[in-house]
Amino acid sequence: LFITFIVVLVVILVSHSVDLETEDYYKKDIAYQTEISSMENANTLTEKPVILMTKTHIVVQISPKRKLTNMQLYFNRPNDEKLDKTYQIEGTNTFTIDKTELNKGVYKLELSYEFNGAKYMQKEEYYI
Secondary structure (H helix, E strand, O other), rough: HHHHHHHHHHHHHOOOOOOOOOOOHHHHHHHHHHHHHHHHHHHHHHOOOOEEEEEEEEEEEEEOOOOEEEEEEEEOOOOOOHEEEEEOOOOOOOEEEEHHHHOOOOOEEEEEEOOOOOEEEEEEEEEE
């Protein structure tokens, strides 16, 4: 019984996939200080973009007083990179995404943008 247990355990462990969260994980790790600075910049804003979750949509509301550039909304699905999505946000103060475009599960959202030459980033985690 013990030998059978060990053989089954080895087969299960060998067949289990151990993928990194992203392919360029190590490159992102090196640039992590820039990411931290961007997140700190976003925390200092008084009127930063707001990400809302409704029953049917995900809504990004941007203050019309701020002229944000290079806005990008990235949905990272930690367990399946094929389900990752990226959206460019341009020329609108309200950006909506229909939840039916996304598979159910946990997503890490990253909203990155620039304002007055500085980079900003907001990170949140949602279950869709």
